[in-house]
Amino acid sequence: MATRRNARPGLWSVRGPMSQRNYWLFAAIGLLVPLLAWWALASAGLVSKVFMPGPADVWARVLKWSSEDNLLGDTLISIYRVTVGWALSAVIALPIGLLIGSFRPVQALLEPLTDFIRYMPAVAFIPLVMLWVGIDESSKISIIFIGTFFQMVLMVAEDVRRVPVAQVEAAQTMGADRREMLELVLLQSAKPALLDTMRITMGWAWTYLVVAEIVAANSGLGYSILRAQRYLQTDKIFAGIIIIGLIGLITDQLFRLAHRKAFPWMYRKS
Amino acid sequence: MDVSEIVSAAATRAEPKVSIRGLSKVFGEGPGATTALQDIDLDIGDHTFVTLVGASGCGKSTLLRIIAGLEFQTGGEIVANGKAVTGPGADRAMVFQQYSLFPWLNVAQNIRFSRKLRANKGDFTSAEVEAASGRADTLLNLMGLQAAEKSFPNQLSGGMQQRVAIARALMPRPPILLMDEPFGALDAQTREVMHDLIQYVFLLEKSTIIFVTHDVEEAIYLGQRVVVLAPRPGRIDSIYDVPLPLRRSQDMKLSPEFVRLKGEIVGRIRETSGMKTDLELLDKLCGQLRI
Numbered sequence: 001m002a003t004r005r006n007a008r009p010g011l012w013s014v015r016g017p018m019s020q021r022n023y024w025l026f027a028a029i030g031l032l033v034p035l036l037a038w039w040a041l042a043s044a045g046l047v048s049k050v051f052m053p054g055p056a057d058v059w060a061r062v063l064k065w066s067s068e069d070n071l072l073g074d075t076l077i078s079i080y081r082v083t084v085g086w087a088l089s090a091v092i093a094l095p096i097g098l099l100i101g102s103f104r105p106v107q108a109l110l111e112p113l114t115d116f117i118r119y120m121p122a123v124a125f126i127p128l129v130m131l132w133v134g135i136d137e138s139s140k141i142s143i144i145f146i147g148t149f150f151q152m153v154l155m156v157a158e159d160v161r162r163v164p165v166a167q168v169e170a171a172q173t174m175g176a177d178r179r180e181m182l183e184l185v186l187l188q189s190a191k192p193a194l195l196d197t198m199r200i201t202m203g204w205a206w207t208y209l210v211v212a213e214i215v216a217a218n219s220g221l222g223y224s225i226l227r228a229q230r231y232l233q234t235d236k237i238f239a240g241i242i243i244i245g246l247i248g249l250i251t252d253q254l255f256r257l258a259h260r261k262a263f264p265w266m267y268r269k270s
Numbered sequence: 271m272d273v274s275e276i277v278s279a280a281a282t283r284a285e286p287k288v289s290i291r292g293l294s295k296v297f298g299e300g301p302g303a304t305t306a307l308q309d310i311d312l313d314i315g316d317h318t319f320v321t322l323v324g325a326s327g328c329g330k331s332t333l334l335r336i337i338a339g340l341e342f343q344t345g346g347e348i349v350a351n352g353k354a355v356t357g358p359g360a361d362r363a364m365v366f367q368q369y370s371l372f373p374w375l376n377v378a379q380n381i382r383f384s385r386k387l388r389a390n391k392g393d394f395t396s397a398e399v400e401a402a403s404g405r406a407d408t409l410l411n412l413m414g415l416q417a418a419e420k421s422f423p424n425q426l427s428g429g430m431q432q433r434v435a436i437a438r439a440l441m442p443r444p445p446i447l448l449m450d451e452p453f454g455a456l457d458a459q460t461r462e463v464m465h466d467l468i469q470y471v472f473l474l475e476k477s478t479i480i481f482v483t484h485d486v487e488e489a490i491y492l493g494q495r496v497v498v499l500a501p502r503p504g505r506i507d508s509i510y511d512v513p514l515p516l517r518r519s520q521d522m523k524l525s526p527e528f529v530r531l532k533g534e535i536v537g538r539i540r541e542t543s544g545m546k547t548d549l550e551l552l553d554k555l556c557g558q559l560r561i
Binding site: 164166167169170171172173174175176177180184185188189191263265266268 | 360363364368390442
Protein backbone atom coordinates (compact mmCIF):
# COMPACT_ATOMS: atom_id res chain seq x y z
CA MET A 1 0.00 0.00 0.00
CA ALA A 2 1.27 3.40 -0.95
CA THR A 3 2.17 5.66 1.92
CA ARG A 4 0.65 9.11 2.01
CA ARG A 5 3.13 11.83 1.21
CA ASN A 6 3.07 15.56 1.70
CA ALA A 7 1.29 17.15 -1.24
CA ARG A 8 4.32 19.23 -2.15
CA PRO A 9 4.95 19.71 -5.87
CA GLY A 10 8.03 17.83 -6.99
CA LEU A 11 11.21 19.29 -8.43
CA TRP A 12 10.06 18.52 -11.98
CA SER A 13 6.48 19.82 -11.78
CA VAL A 14 5.71 22.50 -14.35
CA ARG A 15 6.69 25.91 -12.94
CA GLY A 16 7.16 24.22 -9.61
CA PRO A 17 9.00 25.87 -6.71
CA MET A 18 12.73 25.41 -6.15
CA SER A 19 14.81 26.03 -3.07
CA GLN A 20 17.76 28.41 -3.23
CA ARG A 21 20.13 25.50 -2.51
CA ASN A 22 18.80 23.40 -5.36
CA TYR A 23 19.01 26.38 -7.69
CA TRP A 24 22.71 26.86 -7.06
CA LEU A 25 23.27 23.11 -7.25
CA PHE A 26 21.76 22.96 -10.73
CA ALA A 27 23.54 26.14 -11.81
CA ALA A 28 26.87 24.62 -10.72
CA ILE A 29 26.11 21.40 -12.62
CA GLY A 30 25.23 23.43 -15.71
CA LEU A 31 28.58 25.19 -15.58
CA LEU A 32 30.79 22.31 -14.44
CA VAL A 33 29.56 19.59 -16.80
CA PRO A 34 30.60 21.43 -20.00
CA LEU A 35 33.91 22.32 -18.33
CA LEU A 36 34.56 18.67 -17.42
CA ALA A 37 33.47 17.47 -20.86
CA TRP A 38 35.87 19.95 -22.42
CA TRP A 39 38.66 18.82 -20.13
CA ALA A 40 37.96 15.11 -20.80
CA LEU A 41 37.79 15.64 -24.54
CA ALA A 42 41.06 17.57 -24.60
CA SER A 43 43.01 15.26 -22.29
CA ALA A 44 41.86 12.11 -24.11
CA GLY A 45 44.12 13.28 -26.92
CA LEU A 46 41.51 12.55 -29.57
CA VAL A 47 41.55 16.10 -30.89
CA SER A 48 44.65 18.04 -31.88
CA LYS A 49 45.53 20.94 -29.57
CA VAL A 50 45.37 23.31 -32.50
CA PHE A 51 41.67 22.54 -32.81
CA MET A 52 40.85 22.23 -29.17
CA PRO A 53 43.28 23.15 -26.41
CA GLY A 54 42.38 21.88 -22.93
CA PRO A 55 41.49 23.98 -19.89
CA ALA A 56 45.04 23.62 -18.60
CA ASP A 57 46.51 24.99 -21.85
CA VAL A 58 44.11 27.90 -21.81
CA TRP A 59 44.91 28.67 -18.18
CA ALA A 60 48.65 28.54 -18.95
CA ARG A 61 48.03 30.97 -21.82
CA VAL A 62 46.13 33.32 -19.55
CA LEU A 63 49.10 33.37 -17.13
CA LYS A 64 51.55 33.91 -19.97
CA TRP A 65 49.36 36.62 -21.46
CA SER A 66 49.28 38.45 -18.18
CA SER A 67 53.00 38.08 -17.43
CA GLU A 68 54.61 38.48 -20.87
CA ASP A 69 51.95 40.56 -22.54
CA ASN A 70 49.46 43.08 -21.20
CA LEU A 71 46.30 41.14 -20.29
CA LEU A 72 45.16 43.74 -17.79
CA GLY A 73 45.71 46.57 -20.27
CA ASP A 74 43.87 44.69 -23.03
CA THR A 75 40.96 43.99 -20.68
CA LEU A 76 40.74 47.57 -19.42
CA ILE A 77 40.86 49.16 -22.86
CA SER A 78 38.14 46.79 -24.08
CA ILE A 79 35.95 47.51 -21.05
CA TYR A 80 36.51 51.21 -21.70
CA ARG A 81 35.48 50.96 -25.38
CA VAL A 82 32.39 48.86 -24.70
CA THR A 83 31.26 50.98 -21.76
CA VAL A 84 31.70 54.32 -23.53
CA GLY A 85 30.02 53.07 -26.74
CA TRP A 86 27.15 51.62 -24.75
CA ALA A 87 26.79 54.64 -22.46
CA LEU A 88 26.81 57.03 -25.41
CA SER A 89 24.04 55.09 -27.08
CA ALA A 90 22.08 54.96 -23.80
CA VAL A 91 22.33 58.72 -23.32
CA ILE A 92 20.84 59.31 -26.77
CA ALA A 93 18.49 56.32 -26.95
CA LEU A 94 16.73 57.01 -23.64
CA PRO A 95 15.22 60.41 -24.51
CA ILE A 96 14.49 59.43 -28.13
CA GLY A 97 12.91 56.13 -27.08
CA LEU A 98 10.85 57.94 -24.44
CA LEU A 99 9.53 60.32 -27.10
CA ILE A 100 8.83 57.49 -29.60
CA GLY A 101 6.97 55.56 -26.91
CA SER A 102 4.95 58.61 -25.82
CA PHE A 103 4.03 60.49 -28.99
CA ARG A 104 2.60 58.83 -32.08
CA PRO A 105 3.99 61.41 -34.54
CA VAL A 106 7.52 60.84 -33.21
CA GLN A 107 6.93 57.10 -33.49
CA ALA A 108 5.80 57.43 -37.12
CA LEU A 109 8.73 59.71 -37.85
CA LEU A 110 11.53 57.66 -36.33
CA GLU A 111 10.52 54.04 -35.80
CA PRO A 112 10.42 52.82 -39.43
CA LEU A 113 13.77 54.52 -40.03
CA THR A 114 15.29 52.88 -36.94
CA ASP A 115 13.82 49.52 -37.91
CA PHE A 116 15.46 49.90 -41.32
CA ILE A 117 18.88 50.83 -40.00
CA ARG A 118 19.02 48.17 -37.29
CA TYR A 119 19.06 45.42 -39.91
CA MET A 120 22.23 46.83 -41.43
CA PRO A 121 25.28 44.88 -40.27
CA ALA A 122 27.57 46.94 -38.03
CA VAL A 123 30.63 45.38 -39.72
CA ALA A 124 29.61 46.93 -43.02
CA PHE A 125 29.92 50.36 -41.46
CA ILE A 126 33.64 49.90 -40.74
CA PRO A 127 34.92 51.54 -43.95
CA LEU A 128 32.47 54.42 -43.52
CA VAL A 129 33.40 54.88 -39.87
CA MET A 130 37.09 54.98 -40.83
CA LEU A 131 36.27 57.56 -43.46
CA TRP A 132 34.08 59.72 -41.25
CA VAL A 133 35.52 59.26 -37.76
CA GLY A 134 39.10 58.23 -38.44
CA ILE A 135 41.03 55.31 -36.98
CA ASP A 136 41.61 56.39 -33.40
CA GLU A 137 39.71 55.37 -30.24
CA SER A 138 36.47 57.02 -31.37
CA SER A 139 36.18 54.67 -34.36
CA LYS A 140 35.98 51.61 -32.09
CA ILE A 141 33.47 53.35 -29.88
CA SER A 142 31.47 54.31 -32.97
CA ILE A 143 31.18 50.69 -34.13
CA ILE A 144 29.91 49.61 -30.72
CA PHE A 145 27.53 52.56 -30.76
CA ILE A 146 26.16 51.59 -34.19
CA GLY A 147 25.73 47.98 -33.10
CA THR A 148 23.87 48.91 -29.92
CA PHE A 149 22.02 52.18 -30.46
CA PHE A 150 19.27 51.27 -32.93
CA GLN A 151 18.19 48.15 -31.05
CA MET A 152 18.27 50.10 -27.83
CA VAL A 153 16.00 52.90 -29.11
CA LEU A 154 13.35 50.39 -30.14
CA MET A 155 13.54 48.54 -26.83
CA VAL A 156 13.29 51.76 -24.81
CA ALA A 157 10.27 52.82 -26.88
CA GLU A 158 8.65 49.44 -26.25
CA ASP A 159 9.34 49.69 -22.50
CA VAL A 160 7.58 53.06 -22.42
CA ARG A 161 4.67 51.78 -24.50
CA ARG A 162 4.20 48.90 -22.07
CA VAL A 163 3.30 51.24 -19.20
CA PRO A 164 -0.27 50.18 -18.33
CA VAL A 165 -2.82 52.47 -19.91
CA ALA A 166 -4.75 52.61 -16.60
CA GLN A 167 -1.75 54.34 -14.95
CA VAL A 168 -1.60 56.92 -17.73
CA GLU A 169 -5.34 57.56 -17.65
CA ALA A 170 -5.40 57.75 -13.85
CA ALA A 171 -2.81 60.53 -14.00
CA GLN A 172 -4.74 62.30 -16.77
CA THR A 173 -7.92 62.33 -14.70
CA MET A 174 -5.95 63.83 -11.83
CA GLY A 175 -4.97 66.70 -14.10
CA ALA A 176 -1.42 65.73 -15.14
CA ASP A 177 -0.15 67.72 -18.09
CA ARG A 178 2.07 66.31 -20.85
CA ARG A 179 5.35 67.00 -19.14
CA GLU A 180 4.16 65.62 -15.81
CA MET A 181 2.93 62.53 -17.64
CA LEU A 182 6.40 61.92 -19.05
CA GLU A 183 8.34 62.74 -15.88
CA LEU A 184 6.07 61.46 -13.13
CA VAL A 185 4.33 58.51 -14.79
CA LEU A 186 5.84 57.09 -18.00
CA LEU A 187 9.47 57.39 -16.98
CA GLN A 188 8.89 56.26 -13.39
CA SER A 189 6.73 53.34 -14.42
CA ALA A 190 9.11 52.19 -17.17
CA LYS A 191 12.29 52.52 -15.03
CA PRO A 192 12.61 48.85 -14.01
CA ALA A 193 12.09 47.69 -17.59
CA LEU A 194 14.56 50.33 -18.79
CA LEU A 195 17.28 49.07 -16.45
CA ASP A 196 16.68 45.57 -17.82
CA THR A 197 17.02 46.93 -21.33
CA MET A 198 20.29 48.56 -20.35
CA ARG A 199 21.52 45.22 -18.98
CA ILE A 200 20.58 43.31 -22.13
CA THR A 201 22.05 45.89 -24.51
CA MET A 202 25.28 45.90 -22.52
CA GLY A 203 25.58 42.23 -23.45
CA TRP A 204 25.08 43.10 -27.11
CA ALA A 205 27.68 45.85 -26.91
CA TRP A 206 30.23 43.23 -25.84
CA THR A 207 29.41 41.07 -28.86
CA TYR A 208 30.49 43.96 -31.12
CA LEU A 209 33.88 44.27 -29.43
CA VAL A 210 35.76 41.96 -31.81
CA VAL A 211 34.21 43.73 -34.79
CA ALA A 212 35.13 47.12 -33.33
CA GLU A 213 38.73 46.12 -32.73
CA ILE A 214 39.20 45.11 -36.38
CA VAL A 215 39.66 48.83 -37.01
CA ALA A 216 43.33 49.71 -36.65
CA ALA A 217 43.57 48.58 -33.04
CA ASN A 218 46.78 47.50 -31.34
CA SER A 219 45.31 46.56 -27.99
CA GLY A 220 42.19 45.03 -26.49
CA LEU A 221 40.69 41.58 -26.01
CA GLY A 222 39.03 41.56 -29.43
CA TYR A 223 42.24 42.67 -31.10
CA SER A 224 44.17 39.92 -29.25
CA ILE A 225 41.69 37.30 -30.45
CA LEU A 226 42.08 38.51 -34.03
CA ARG A 227 45.88 38.45 -33.80
CA ALA A 228 45.87 35.00 -32.19
CA GLN A 229 43.87 33.82 -35.18
CA ARG A 230 46.67 34.95 -37.47
CA TYR A 231 49.22 32.84 -35.56
CA LEU A 232 46.80 29.96 -34.99
CA GLN A 233 47.08 30.39 -31.20
CA THR A 234 43.84 28.58 -30.47
CA ASP A 235 44.45 28.63 -26.72
CA LYS A 236 44.65 32.43 -26.77
CA ILE A 237 41.38 32.64 -28.75
CA PHE A 238 39.78 30.44 -26.10
CA ALA A 239 41.24 32.58 -23.34
CA GLY A 240 39.97 35.81 -24.90
CA ILE A 241 36.48 34.44 -25.46
CA ILE A 242 36.24 33.09 -21.93
CA ILE A 243 37.45 36.36 -20.39
CA ILE A 244 34.83 38.31 -22.37
CA GLY A 245 32.21 35.82 -21.21
CA LEU A 246 33.25 36.22 -17.57
CA ILE A 247 33.19 40.02 -17.77
CA GLY A 248 29.70 39.75 -19.28
CA LEU A 249 28.54 37.44 -16.51
CA ILE A 250 29.85 39.77 -13.80
CA THR A 251 28.32 42.87 -15.44
CA ASP A 252 25.01 41.10 -15.78
CA GLN A 253 25.00 40.15 -12.09
CA LEU A 254 25.88 43.72 -11.11
CA PHE A 255 22.94 45.02 -13.14
CA ARG A 256 20.64 42.51 -11.45
CA LEU A 257 21.91 43.58 -8.05
CA ALA A 258 21.34 47.24 -8.97
CA HIS A 259 17.81 46.32 -10.06
CA ARG A 260 17.06 44.80 -6.67
CA LYS A 261 18.55 47.82 -4.88
CA ALA A 262 16.83 50.43 -7.06
CA PHE A 263 13.37 48.87 -7.14
CA PRO A 264 12.87 47.15 -3.79
CA TRP A 265 9.09 47.45 -4.18
CA MET A 266 9.20 44.91 -7.01
CA TYR A 267 10.79 42.28 -4.81
CA ARG A 268 8.78 42.93 -1.67
CA LYS A 269 5.91 40.61 -0.91
CA SER A 270 3.39 40.93 1.87
CA MET B 271 -40.54 64.96 3.16
CA ASP B 272 -37.50 62.88 4.04
CA VAL B 273 -33.89 63.72 3.31
CA SER B 274 -33.69 61.95 -0.03
CA GLU B 275 -36.66 63.91 -1.37
CA ILE B 276 -35.17 67.21 -0.31
CA VAL B 277 -31.87 66.31 -1.95
CA SER B 278 -33.41 65.15 -5.22
CA ALA B 279 -35.74 68.18 -5.29
CA ALA B 280 -32.77 70.48 -4.86
CA ALA B 281 -30.93 68.59 -7.57
CA THR B 282 -33.67 69.04 -10.13
CA ARG B 283 -33.86 72.79 -9.48
CA ALA B 284 -30.12 73.42 -9.67
CA GLU B 285 -28.00 73.39 -12.83
CA PRO B 286 -27.18 69.80 -13.74
CA LYS B 287 -23.63 68.78 -12.85
CA VAL B 288 -23.29 66.82 -16.07
CA SER B 289 -25.42 67.55 -19.10
CA ILE B 290 -25.33 65.32 -22.17
CA ARG B 291 -27.18 66.29 -25.35
CA GLY B 292 -27.55 64.19 -28.52
CA LEU B 293 -24.28 62.44 -27.82
CA SER B 294 -23.08 59.76 -30.22
CA LYS B 295 -19.89 57.80 -30.65
CA VAL B 296 -18.83 55.83 -33.70
CA PHE B 297 -15.69 53.70 -33.62
CA GLY B 298 -13.84 53.39 -36.91
CA GLU B 299 -14.79 54.65 -40.34
CA GLY B 300 -16.45 53.35 -43.48
CA PRO B 301 -18.20 49.98 -43.65
CA GLY B 302 -16.32 48.63 -40.60
CA ALA B 303 -17.58 51.42 -38.34
CA THR B 304 -19.59 50.49 -35.27
CA THR B 305 -21.94 52.81 -33.44
CA ALA B 306 -21.12 52.54 -29.75
CA LEU B 307 -23.52 55.24 -28.58
CA GLN B 308 -26.44 56.92 -30.29
CA ASP B 309 -28.48 59.97 -29.29
CA ILE B 310 -27.73 59.99 -25.60
CA ASP B 311 -29.54 62.67 -23.59
CA LEU B 312 -28.88 62.68 -19.88
CA ASP B 313 -28.81 65.22 -17.05
CA ILE B 314 -27.11 64.39 -13.79
CA GLY B 315 -27.83 66.70 -10.86
CA ASP B 316 -25.37 67.90 -8.26
CA HIS B 317 -24.63 65.49 -5.43
CA THR B 318 -26.42 62.57 -6.99
CA PHE B 319 -25.29 58.99 -7.26
CA VAL B 320 -26.12 57.67 -10.72
CA THR B 321 -25.38 54.15 -11.83
CA LEU B 322 -25.11 53.06 -15.46
CA VAL B 323 -26.00 49.44 -16.05
CA GLY B 324 -26.46 47.27 -19.12
CA ALA B 325 -25.35 44.20 -21.00
CA SER B 326 -21.81 44.09 -22.36
CA GLY B 327 -21.44 46.13 -25.51
CA CYS B 328 -24.07 48.70 -24.53
CA GLY B 329 -21.46 51.46 -24.35
CA LYS B 330 -21.74 52.22 -20.64
CA SER B 331 -17.97 52.33 -20.15
CA THR B 332 -17.55 54.36 -23.34
CA LEU B 333 -20.08 56.90 -22.06
CA LEU B 334 -18.19 57.19 -18.77
CA ARG B 335 -14.88 57.58 -20.58
CA ILE B 336 -16.35 60.34 -22.74
CA ILE B 337 -17.47 62.19 -19.60
CA ALA B 338 -13.93 61.72 -18.24
CA GLY B 339 -12.51 63.16 -21.47
CA LEU B 340 -10.53 59.99 -22.19
CA GLU B 341 -12.57 59.31 -25.36
CA PHE B 342 -14.18 61.82 -27.69
CA GLN B 343 -17.72 61.80 -28.94
CA THR B 344 -18.35 61.88 -32.66
CA GLY B 345 -21.52 63.93 -32.24
CA GLY B 346 -23.46 65.90 -29.65
CA GLU B 347 -22.40 67.90 -26.63
CA ILE B 348 -21.34 67.24 -23.10
CA VAL B 349 -21.01 69.80 -20.35
CA ALA B 350 -19.56 68.99 -16.93
CA ASN B 351 -19.16 71.49 -14.09
CA GLY B 352 -20.45 74.19 -16.42
CA LYS B 353 -17.72 73.66 -19.01
CA ALA B 354 -17.76 71.74 -22.30
CA VAL B 355 -15.64 68.60 -21.94
CA THR B 356 -12.61 68.76 -24.24
CA GLY B 357 -10.26 66.38 -22.44
CA PRO B 358 -9.48 64.85 -19.07
CA GLY B 359 -9.30 67.19 -16.10
CA ALA B 360 -8.86 67.23 -12.34
CA ASP B 361 -12.55 68.14 -11.86
CA ARG B 362 -13.56 64.65 -13.02
CA ALA B 363 -11.63 62.02 -11.08
CA MET B 364 -11.83 58.43 -12.20
CA VAL B 365 -11.49 55.07 -10.48
CA PHE B 366 -10.64 52.19 -12.82
CA GLN B 367 -11.40 48.50 -12.54
CA GLN B 368 -7.82 47.61 -11.57
CA TYR B 369 -4.07 48.09 -12.09
CA SER B 370 -4.22 51.88 -12.01
CA LEU B 371 -2.12 52.43 -8.89
CA PHE B 372 1.48 53.51 -9.29
CA PRO B 373 3.45 50.44 -8.15
CA TRP B 374 6.63 52.40 -7.38
CA LEU B 375 4.85 54.60 -4.82
CA ASN B 376 3.64 53.42 -1.44
CA VAL B 377 0.03 53.85 -0.32
CA ALA B 378 0.52 57.31 1.21
CA GLN B 379 2.51 58.51 -1.81
CA ASN B 380 -0.14 57.19 -4.20
CA ILE B 381 -2.86 59.07 -2.33
CA ARG B 382 -0.83 62.28 -2.37
CA PHE B 383 0.15 61.93 -6.04
CA SER B 384 -2.22 64.65 -7.26
CA ARG B 385 -0.46 67.12 -4.92
CA LYS B 386 2.62 66.90 -7.16
CA LEU B 387 0.70 68.11 -10.20
CA ARG B 388 0.58 71.74 -11.26
CA ALA B 389 -3.18 71.43 -11.87
CA ASN B 390 -3.72 71.11 -8.11
CA LYS B 391 -1.05 73.51 -6.93
CA GLY B 392 -3.13 76.64 -6.56
CA ASP B 393 -2.70 76.45 -2.79
CA PHE B 394 0.69 77.23 -1.36
CA THR B 395 -0.01 78.95 1.93
CA SER B 396 1.20 76.87 4.84
CA ALA B 397 -2.36 76.54 6.15
CA GLU B 398 -3.46 75.02 2.85
CA VAL B 399 -0.50 72.67 2.67
CA GLU B 400 -1.30 71.58 6.19
CA ALA B 401 -4.94 71.10 5.27
CA ALA B 402 -3.90 68.91 2.35
CA SER B 403 -1.73 66.73 4.54
CA GLY B 404 -4.62 66.51 6.99
CA ARG B 405 -6.86 65.47 4.13
CA ALA B 406 -4.51 62.64 3.17
CA ASP B 407 -4.64 61.41 6.76
CA THR B 408 -8.42 61.71 6.80
CA LEU B 409 -8.68 59.64 3.62
CA LEU B 410 -6.29 57.03 5.00
CA ASN B 411 -8.53 56.75 8.04
CA LEU B 412 -11.78 56.80 6.11
CA MET B 413 -10.57 53.98 3.86
CA GLY B 414 -9.12 51.97 6.74
CA LEU B 415 -5.62 52.19 5.30
CA GLN B 416 -3.64 53.52 8.31
CA ALA B 417 -1.82 50.22 8.83
CA ALA B 418 -0.98 49.91 5.14
CA GLU B 419 0.30 53.48 4.75
CA LYS B 420 3.87 52.41 3.97
CA SER B 421 2.97 49.32 1.92
CA PHE B 422 3.39 49.11 -1.83
CA PRO B 423 0.46 48.23 -4.12
CA ASN B 424 1.78 44.75 -4.96
CA GLN B 425 1.66 43.90 -1.26
CA LEU B 426 -2.06 44.66 -1.02
CA SER B 427 -5.16 42.60 -1.80
CA GLY B 428 -7.43 43.68 -4.65
CA GLY B 429 -9.91 45.24 -2.23
CA MET B 430 -7.21 47.25 -0.46
CA GLN B 431 -5.82 48.40 -3.80
CA GLN B 432 -9.23 49.75 -4.78
CA ARG B 433 -9.49 51.58 -1.44
CA VAL B 434 -6.22 53.30 -2.27
CA ALA B 435 -7.44 54.10 -5.79
CA ILE B 436 -10.61 55.69 -4.39
CA ALA B 437 -8.68 57.70 -1.78
CA ARG B 438 -6.25 58.87 -4.46
CA ALA B 439 -9.12 59.99 -6.69
CA LEU B 440 -10.81 61.83 -3.80
CA MET B 441 -7.65 63.64 -2.64
CA PRO B 442 -8.11 66.82 -4.74
CA ARG B 443 -11.84 66.99 -3.81
CA PRO B 444 -13.16 66.39 -7.32
CA PRO B 445 -16.76 67.60 -7.79
CA ILE B 446 -17.41 64.56 -10.01
CA LEU B 447 -16.21 61.03 -9.31
CA LEU B 448 -16.40 58.55 -12.19
CA MET B 449 -16.16 54.85 -11.38
CA ASP B 450 -15.72 52.22 -14.10
CA GLU B 451 -16.67 48.84 -12.64
CA PRO B 452 -14.35 49.51 -9.71
CA PHE B 453 -15.40 46.42 -7.76
CA GLY B 454 -15.75 44.09 -10.75
CA ALA B 455 -12.61 42.14 -9.90
CA LEU B 456 -13.36 41.75 -6.17
CA ASP B 457 -14.95 38.80 -4.41
CA ALA B 458 -18.56 39.12 -3.25
CA GLN B 459 -17.77 39.72 0.45
CA THR B 460 -15.18 42.42 -0.20
CA ARG B 461 -17.57 44.02 -2.66
CA GLU B 462 -20.28 44.38 0.00
CA VAL B 463 -17.85 46.13 2.32
CA MET B 464 -16.80 48.43 -0.51
CA HIS B 465 -20.45 49.25 -1.26
CA ASP B 466 -21.00 50.56 2.25
CA LEU B 467 -17.69 52.39 2.13
CA ILE B 468 -18.53 54.19 -1.10
CA GLN B 469 -21.91 55.12 0.41
CA TYR B 470 -20.07 56.84 3.25
CA VAL B 471 -17.84 58.60 0.76
CA PHE B 472 -20.86 59.82 -1.18
CA LEU B 473 -22.61 61.16 1.92
CA LEU B 474 -19.47 62.71 3.38
CA GLU B 475 -17.80 64.17 0.33
CA LYS B 476 -20.98 65.49 -1.28
CA SER B 477 -19.60 64.76 -4.72
CA THR B 478 -21.53 63.58 -7.76
CA ILE B 479 -20.80 59.95 -8.50
CA ILE B 480 -21.34 58.24 -11.84
CA PHE B 481 -20.81 54.53 -11.46
CA VAL B 482 -20.68 51.92 -14.24
CA THR B 483 -21.46 48.29 -13.47
CA HIS B 484 -22.94 45.19 -15.09
CA ASP B 485 -24.29 44.03 -11.72
CA VAL B 486 -27.95 45.11 -11.35
CA GLU B 487 -27.98 44.59 -7.58
CA GLU B 488 -24.92 46.80 -7.21
CA ALA B 489 -26.53 49.44 -9.45
CA ILE B 490 -29.69 49.59 -7.32
CA TYR B 491 -27.96 49.38 -3.97
CA LEU B 492 -25.65 52.28 -4.72
CA GLY B 493 -27.62 54.49 -7.09
CA GLN B 494 -30.31 57.07 -6.51
CA ARG B 495 -30.99 56.74 -10.20
CA VAL B 496 -30.26 53.73 -12.35
CA VAL B 497 -29.74 54.36 -16.05
CA VAL B 498 -30.24 51.20 -18.14
CA LEU B 499 -28.43 51.14 -21.45
CA ALA B 500 -29.22 48.86 -24.37
CA PRO B 501 -26.72 47.61 -26.94
CA ARG B 502 -26.39 47.76 -30.75
CA PRO B 503 -26.41 50.70 -30.99
CA GLY B 504 -25.70 51.81 -27.40
CA ARG B 505 -28.59 53.93 -26.18
CA ILE B 506 -30.49 54.78 -23.01
CA ASP B 507 -33.29 52.26 -22.61
CA SER B 508 -34.85 53.42 -19.38
CA ILE B 509 -34.13 55.38 -16.21
CA TYR B 510 -35.31 54.29 -12.75
CA ASP B 511 -35.46 56.33 -9.56
CA VAL B 512 -34.56 54.04 -6.70
CA PRO B 513 -37.33 54.17 -4.05
CA LEU B 514 -34.97 53.63 -1.13
CA PRO B 515 -33.77 56.09 1.51
CA LEU B 516 -30.53 57.95 0.84
CA ARG B 517 -28.70 55.97 3.49
CA ARG B 518 -28.69 52.32 2.42
CA SER B 519 -28.14 49.17 4.41
CA GLN B 520 -27.55 45.59 3.33
CA ASP B 521 -30.96 44.33 4.58
CA MET B 522 -32.70 46.61 2.06
CA LYS B 523 -31.60 44.18 -0.63
CA LEU B 524 -34.36 41.88 0.67
CA SER B 525 -37.08 44.56 0.69
CA PRO B 526 -39.99 44.15 -1.75
CA GLU B 527 -39.18 47.44 -3.53
CA PHE B 528 -35.61 46.33 -4.11
CA VAL B 529 -36.56 42.89 -5.38
CA ARG B 530 -39.28 44.28 -7.64
CA LEU B 531 -36.95 46.91 -9.15
CA LYS B 532 -34.23 44.32 -9.63
CA GLY B 533 -36.65 42.05 -11.48
CA GLU B 534 -37.77 44.93 -13.67
CA ILE B 535 -34.25 46.03 -14.60
CA VAL B 536 -32.97 42.51 -15.18
CA GLY B 537 -36.01 42.02 -17.43
CA ARG B 538 -35.16 45.16 -19.43
CA ILE B 539 -31.56 44.04 -19.87
CA ARG B 540 -32.66 40.59 -21.04
CA GLU B 541 -35.19 42.16 -23.37
CA THR B 542 -32.67 44.45 -25.03
CA SER B 543 -29.57 42.28 -25.15
CA GLY B 544 -30.74 39.32 -27.22
CA MET B 545 -30.36 37.18 -24.11
CA LYS B 546 -34.13 36.58 -24.19
CA THR B 547 -33.99 34.77 -27.52
CA ASP B 548 -31.14 32.66 -26.18
CA LEU B 549 -33.24 31.70 -23.17
CA GLU B 550 -36.26 30.89 -25.35
CA LEU B 551 -34.07 28.68 -27.50
CA LEU B 552 -32.80 26.92 -24.39
CA ASP B 553 -36.39 26.43 -23.19
CA LYS B 554 -37.39 24.91 -26.51
CA LEU B 555 -34.39 22.62 -26.44
CA CYS B 556 -35.19 21.47 -22.92
CA GLY B 557 -38.79 20.86 -24.03
CA GLN B 558 -37.63 18.69 -26.91
CA LEU B 559 -35.37 16.71 -24.62
CA ARG B 560 -38.22 16.41 -22.07
CA ILE B 561 -36.15 17.78 -19.22
